[in-house]
Amino acid sequence: MNRRTLAAAAPLAAAAALTAAAPAGAAIVLDRGMAGVTLGTSDTAAIATLGSPTSGRAVRDRNGSLEVRRYFKGPKVKYVATRPDPSDGDLTVTTFVTRRGSERTADGLGVGTAERTLKAKIPGLTCETRRLGGPPVRECFTKGRAVPDSEIGRDQTVFTISRRTRLTTRVEISRFYD
DSSP states (O other): OOHHHHHHHHHHHHHHHHHHHSOSSOSEETTTEETTEETTOBHHHHHHHHOSOSEEEEEEOTTSOEEEEEEOSSSOOEEEEEESSGGGOSOEEEEEEEOOTTOBOTTOOBTTOBHHHHHHHSTTOEEEEEESSSSEEEEEEOOOEEOTTOSSEEEEEEEEEOTTTOBEEEEEEEEEEO
16 A cells, blocks of 8 residues: 555544444433433343343342342443332332443443543533542542432432542442432
8 A cells, every 4th residue: 555545544544443432322321321221220121121130149238128239241230229128019220330441421431531521521520539438439420310200319420530540430320319
């Protein structure tokens, strides 16, 4: 190949690389869900969407609610489904977590995104360093959105930031009740 051919091919290669890096169907939807499943979805419906989990475990949380953690191979997503009372029926998805860099929002945000990029692209993002019993943790929070049919809850996205590199190391979308 001569120089002229390489010069003409370079912009095409760059455009192809950008297109390949862009998320086709965003795996992360801020304050709503991941991998095609939204907060509040039944455990049965989530498994129907994501396929069979590779592993999981059930525990009682400190309030006595049943908490089931499921891990999936395809989209590297963990979710927590809870049921406060066994008579309530099916478990409900209340938390999603990913540490995988390939899971992204439509804007390309996810694990590996710089804190300054998050602040530039997400209006109202709040970042703070907190101590949670161990070393300090840097987290950035979205404003969140009200939980449908609830006066006290909100769905919120939390980005855990490396204090050394200032890059996102974990993305969590959870349902909180104030």
